[in-house]
Structures are given as structure tokens and as C-alpha cells.
Amino acid sequence: MQSQVSSPVIVALDYDSADAALSMADQLDPLLCRVKVGKELFTIAGPDLVRALVDRGFEVFLDLKFHDIPNTVAAAVKAAARMGVWMVNVHASGGERMMRAAVDALSEFGARKPLLIGVTVLTSTTPEELAATGVAKPLQEQVLNLATQAQSCGLDGVVCSAREAEALKAACGPDFELVTPGIRPAGSDAGDQRRTLTPSEALDQGADLLVIGRPITAAKNPMVALQDILTEIAGN
Numbered sequence: 001m002q003s004q005v006s007s008p009v010i011v012a013l014d015y016d017s018a019d020a021a022l023s024m025a026d027q028l029d030p031l032l033c034r035v036k037v038g039k040e041l042f043t044i045a046g047p048d049l050v051r052a053l054v055d056r057g058f059e060v061f062l063d064l065k066f067h068d069i070p071n072t073v074a075a076a077v078k079a080a081a082r083m084g085v086w087m088v089n090v091h092a093s094g095g096e097r098m099m100r101a102a103v104d105a106l107s108e109f110g111a112r113k114p115l116l117i118g119v120t121v122l123t124s125t126t127p128e129e130l131a132a133t134g135v136a137k138p139l140q141e142q143v144l145n146l147a148t149q150a151q152s153c154g155l156d157g158v159v160c161s162a163r164e165a166e167a168l169k170a171a172c173g174p175d176f177e178l179v180t181p182g183i184r185p186a187g188s189d190a191g192d193q194r195r196t197l198t199p200s201e202a203l204d205q206g207a208d209l210l211v212i213g214r215p216i217t218a219a220k221n222p223m224v225a226l227q228d229i230l231t232e233i234a235g236n
């Protein structure tokens with residue numbers, strides 16, 4: 001999908017109502033940032049909210065992290081594409097057959113095909129937590145493993161921590177999109193995130209897109225917080 005947006009920032013609209021999400025969106029310029037609809041907001045407000053954002057001119061990242069049998073995931077990404085979203089994601093740990101099914105399902109959308117992104121290891125996960133799930137590889141290796149699998153299946157990029165971006169750019173090349181949450185401007189609270197960097201550090205490491213939620217949405221003045229981030233990036 002051709003993009004018009006001039007900044008790498010994706011604002012995570014992690015709100016508990018359509019009204020709250022739309023009142024934030026109405027303060028944003030769809031040429032200056034994209035927006036993300038995740039599990040809480042989609043569960044509450046559904047496709048109508050997604051369409052309302054698309055109708056306002058936003059490029060929408062539908063972050064539902066699909067992880068299921070290949071047939072179900074293929075149908076789910078198709079349903080997402082029909083809503084006109086710009087990007088959709090699946091868990092890369094769902095396996096190659098699942099990822100290929102998702103790629104095949106989107107082929108009929110031509111130029112309107114959303115970007116298909118694989119989630120590697122969540123930015124809230126520590127190396128110890130990953131090991132406790134039974135994954136034997138060190139965290140960085142597992143991220144690389146899932147990213148190269150996602151690329152070989154035909155996905156457009158992955159979600160990873162910006163701390164892994166440099167290694168993934170080297171391995172996957174410049175055209176493979178690196179979408180990095182866990183972004184924390186200097187001095188802001190990490191919350192439940194564990195593998196974080198600042199916006200400019202993330203871009204320096206090779207991140208293409210920055211998913212930012214609470215540093216903007218929980219700020220006293222969200223628009224000032226967003227503008228400060230855009231200024232930091234522009235001065236980078």
C-alpha cells in the first residue's frame with residue numbers, strides 16, 4: 001500500500017472506548033503519524049471504529065497479533081484487508097505454514113494489500129521469561145530466527161524491539177520493515193515494557209516504524225508529547 005505519511009510514528013490508540021480513541025485521533029494529523037488499533041479497542045469498538053479512522057484518512061495498523069491454524073489466520077487477515085487497514089500482524093511463532101497462508105490470502109488485494117508483519121518476541125519479554133516458555137535459543141537469536149522465517153514466507157517485516165533492529169537490518173536487508181514498540185522518550189516510565197529505547201536511538205539502530213502508546217496517550221498533554229517526539233526525531 002502506497003504511503004503518504006511523513007513520520008515513522010504510529011500512535012497506539014490503547015483506549016477503552018471509541019469516543020476516547022476518536023477524540024485523540026481528531027487531534028492528530030493523518031499526514032504526520034499513523035494510528036494503531038489493538039486488542040482492547042478492537043474488542044470494545046470493532047470494525048466500525050477501524051472504518052471511522054480509515055475514513056478520517058489515517059493509515060491504520062490493526063494489531064490483533066493473529067496466532068491460530070493456517071485457515072483461520074488466512075481468513076482473519078483477509079477480513080482485516082477488507083476494512084482497508086494499512087498494516088496487520090500475525091505471531092511469527094505460529095509457524096511457516098500459517099505465515100504462508102496469510103501471505104496467500106492477501107494476494108488478491110493487489111495494490112490495496114495491507115503490509116503483513118510478523119511479531120517476533122514481545123518487547124515486554126525478558127530473556128528469562130522466554131527461556132521459561134521452553135525456547136532454548138537466546139532471545140536475540142530467537143528474534144533473528146523468527147524474522148528470517150517471516151521473510152522467507154513473504155511477510156513484509158516484523159515487530160521487534162529496537163534493541164534487535166541493527167542485527168535484523170543486517171540480516172534481512174533495507175526493505176524488510178522493522179516495527180518497534182517499547183519506545184520510551186528519555187525520562188518516561190517503562191511500565192511493563194522491558195526492551196526499550198528512545199525514539200532517536202531506535203531510528204539509529206535501524207527501526208523503520210515506532211509504535212508509541214503511553215508516552216503520548218498517558219501524557220498530561222498528548223499533543224505536546226507527540227510534537228516533542230517528532231521534534232526529537234527531526235533533529236536526529
Ligand SMILES: O=C(O)c1cc(=O)[nH]c(=O)n1[C@@H]1O[C@H](COP(=O)(O)O)[C@@H](O)[C@H]1O
Pocket residue numbers: 012014038063065089119121122123124159160181182183191193211212213214215
Ligand atoms: O505488536 C505490537 O504493536 C506490540 C508488540 C510488542 O512486542 N510490544 C508491544 O508493546 N506492542 C504494542 O505496542 C504498544 C506499546 O504501547 P506503550 O508501551 O504504551 O508505548 C501496545 O499497544 C502493545 O500492544
